[in-house]
Amino acid sequence: MSLWFLLAVASxxxxxxxTFFFKINSFRKWPLMPFFAGVYGSGTLAFVVTAYLEGTLYLTPMIILSGIIVGIGSTYGNLLFMKALEYGPASLTSPIVNTNILLIVIMSVFFYGERLGFLEYAGILLIITAISILPLDPKEKLSIPNRIWYVYAFLATVLFFLRNGGLKVTEEMALPNTTILMVGYFVGAVWAVFAYWTSEEKKKVDGSTQRKGFVFGLVTGLFSYGGMQLYAVALQTGPASIISPIFATNSLIVALLSILYIKERLTRLQAATLIGVFLGIILLRV
Incomplete structure (x- = not known):
């Protein structure tokens, strides 16, 4: 089994x-900006250390520009994802925003000439179909009382394409993705701190709750760093048209954890989509 495939699954x-920790923060109603500051703060430091160890701790105008674009996609994608979680379940929201993989697959095949076999196309199609049909579940519609959820979910999908698809573009440009992610997470950290100090949140929420959100964000940031770093390393040797659909199955982990921990109920259609994701992954490596 290829190393890039194992790295993609691990990512x-x-x-x-x-992503599930984002849901937990929302579930516990901890303040958002201290949480974001923790996520991007610890993530930035982790990428600094990794870039130093890789020997890629340097900046160029292109790296900075790429990092800003990836950072905007990550930061505002996560912000809108959190907004969407206020109106819909994590077991539905996370799979929907992960449909940005369709754009990445199209870009990889048509712009970068990646070649796929029949079974690989079948696996990708099965994963994308399984993730995409979730909004058709009539039972889930009952749990989304406000249609603004669709707006937040759509915009988050587009922004996450800037992050995930952007890393494919920079990999093709032979730019150091670890350093680009470092810049991107630093952008997120600066934005979160600025947004916190200019908001009324710090006055309305007690210090203890804010600290809990920040500390939980620090832990979340390390997992975010780990997932993105594994994804970036997998892209170095493997095809994005396969790695991106595998990475998008992180929504499967979110759905399962939400069911186990938050007791979100799994509908029959959701169960079928999760099975479809598993079968799709199997087809990718037959």
Whole structure:
């Protein structure tokens, strides 16, 4: 089994925990900006250390520009993802925003000439179909009383394409993705701190609750770093048209953890989609 495939699966699992922690922060109603500051603060430091060890701790105008674009996609994608979680379940929201993989697959095949076999196309199609049909579940519609959820979920999908697809572009440009992610997470950290100090949140929420959100964010940031770093390393040797669908299965981890921990109920259609994701992954490596 290829190393890049194992790295892609590991990235999905680790990042799935990170995404689930976003849901936990929302579930516990801890303040958002201290949490974001923790996520991007610890993530930035982790990428600094990794870039130093890789010998890629340097900046160029292109690295900075790429990092800003990836950072905007990550930061505002996560912000809108959190907003979407206020109106819909994590077991539904996370799979929907992960449909950005369709754009990455199209870009990889048509712009970068990646070649796939029949079974690989079948596996990708099965994963994308399984993730995409979740909004058709009539039972889930009952749990989304406000249609603004669709707006937040759509915008988060586009922004996450800037992050995930952007890393494919920079990999093709032979730029150091670890350093680009470092810049991107630093952008997120600066934005979170600025947004916190200019908001009324710090006055309305007691210090103890804010510290809890910040500390939980620090832990979440390490999982976010781990998932994104594994994804970036997998892209160095493997095809993005396969790695991206595998990475998108982090929504499977979120759905399972939400069911086990938050007691979100799994509908029959959701169960079928999860089975479809598993079968799709199997087809990718037959």
């Amino acid at each position: 999905a699992v680790v990042f799935g925990f990170s």
